[in-house]
Each structure stands twice: as C-alpha cells, then as structure tokens.
Amino acid sequence: MAINIVWYGHACFRLRERNLAVVTDPYSPEIGFTLSRLSADVVTVSHHMPGHDYVKAVRGKPLIFDGPGEYEVHNVFITAIRTWHKGGKSGGPNTIFHFLFNNISVLHLGDIGEIPSQDALESIGNVDVLLLPVGGKMTLDASSAVEMITFLEPRLVVPMHYHLPGLTIDLDPVDYFLSEVGAGHAEKVEELKVTASSLPSETNVVLLRPKVAVTSKDEQ
Numbered sequence: 001m002a003i004n005i006v007w008y009g010h011a012c013f014r015l016r017e018r019n020l021a022v023v024t025d026p027y028s029p030e031i032g033f034t035l036s037r038l039s040a041d042v043v044t045v046s047h048h049m050p051g052h053d054y055v056k057a058v059r060g061k062p063l064i065f066d067g068p069g070e071y072e073v074h075n076v077f078i079t080a081i082r083t084w085h086k087g088g089k090s091g092g093p094n095t096i097f098h099f100l101f102n103n104i105s106v107l108h109l110g111d112i113g114e115i116p117s118q119d120a121l122e123s124i125g126n127v128d129v130l131l132l133p134v135g136g137k138m139t140l141d142a143s144s145a146v147e148m149i150t151f152l153e154p155r156l157v158v159p160m161h162y163h164l165p166g167l168t169i170d171l172d173p174v175d176y177f178l179s180e181v182g183a184g185h186a187e188k189v190e191e192l193k194v195t196a197s198s199l200p201s202e203t204n205v206v207l208l209r210p211k212v213a214v215t216s217k218d219e220q
Contacts, residue, residue: 001103008036009212010161011051011108012024012026015101021039022041022043024044025046025053026054028050028051031050031168033166033167043055045065046095046111051169068081068082081116083109085113094112094113096112103196105127106130112140121151129194130149130158131158132157132159133145137170155200156204159205166212186206187207189209192208
C-alpha cells in the first residue's frame with residue numbers, strides 16, 4: 001500500500017491512500033494563496049487561525065478534527081496531541097497529528113514552536129514521514145527543527161511552513177533549514193509516494209514543490 005503526499009503550501013497537505021484522503025490545515029486567501037478545491041474524508045486543524053482552519057475550502061462532508069484525542073477512520077488511526085507555539089502556553093495551543101496508515105506513520109506538526117516534553121515525544125512513537133515547520137517566528141526555526149529530527153528519527157522529512165513568494169506571513173526561507181541539516185542541494189519533487197519498502201534506512205530530506213496559486217487583490 002502506498003501513501004501519496006502532495007503539498008499545497010504553508011502547512012496544507014493532502015495525504016491519500018486507497019481508502020482515505022486527509023487534508024491538513026487548509027488555509028484562507030488571507031495568507032496570500034488561494035487553495036485549490038480539494039475533497040477529503042478527514043480535515044485536521046492544528047489551530048484556529050486563517051492559515052490553518054479554512055475548512056470550507058474542502059469539498060464534501062469531511063470529519064473535522066481540531067483538538068487532542070484518538071480517532072479511527074477507515075482503519076487509519078489518528079492520534080492528536082496538544083503542543084504549543086513558541087512561548088509555551090502564552091504563545092497559544094497547537095495540535096499535532098500522528099497518522100498510522102497500515103504500516104506507515106506520518107506526523108504533521110502544525111505550528112509547533114517548542115520541543116514537546118519527553119513523555120509527549122514517547123507517546124508519539126515511530127515516525128516514518130515527518131511534516132516539519134521550519135520557518136521560525138512562532139514555529140520551529142532551522143536549528144530547533146533539526147533538534148526535532150534528532151529526537152524523532154524519522155525516515156523522511158518534508159519541510160513546510162516557510163517563506164514562499166506571495167505569502168503574506170513573515171517566515172524564514174527553507175534555505176536556512178537546508179543549510180542547518182546539511183541538505184543544501186535537495187531537489188524538489190511534485191509528489192511523494194511512500195511505501196514501506198521505499199523508506200530509506202537513514203533520515204532523508206524531501207522538498208515538495210508547492211501547488212499554490214497567489215491570491216489576487218480582488219480576493220483579499
């Protein structure tokens with residue numbers, strides 16, 4: 001079984017396997033991008049801000065998960081854990097989502113700004129694919145993102161939540177992270193297809209090409 005991962009910019013991904021499609025953190029045109037009309041069975045929301053909770057952009061009648069808990073949808077297990085933006089509780093809550101698709105696990109960190117406690121890290125368990133914010137400000141910066149990789153030891157790391165042309169939110173470019181992690185020449189791919197047999201033995205960084213459309217001034 002394969003998991004197909006497509007990045008729509010910022011923290012929005014579509015994770016799809018044979019029986020389930022998940023959209024993470026759909027965004028509003030306020031952030032400078034207009035999200036394609038996606039369909040999904042599940043939408044996850046890490047926190048309620050325009051860059052992460054524009055659920056009406058997703059077609060159909062998806063289940064919406066926006067807080068801590070344990071869920072099962074079509075034999076996919078989803079564990080949601082409370083974390084925080086930079087500054088801890090004063091920075092505001094953030095929910096991370098751990099998806100177990102049969103024998104492949106994907107962890108979406110949302111707008112996490114601080115390394116979780118040891119107990120929280122241990123409760124996450126194995127991570128095959130890590131969707132990792134690297135743009136700093138209220139989220140992890142390059143050095144903290146590398147520290148998170150060291151703790152979680154994922155097989156694949158997909159950077160997200162960094163500066164892109166047209167984005168109205170101030171974030172660092174991905175180059176800072178790539179330099180910190182020693183992956184300065186990583187090539188962008190359109191889509192990531194993950195199977196258990198394709199997972200590398202050591203951590204690899206994968207740059208996904210964002211499928212974004214810059215919002216026109218009329219839409220803002």
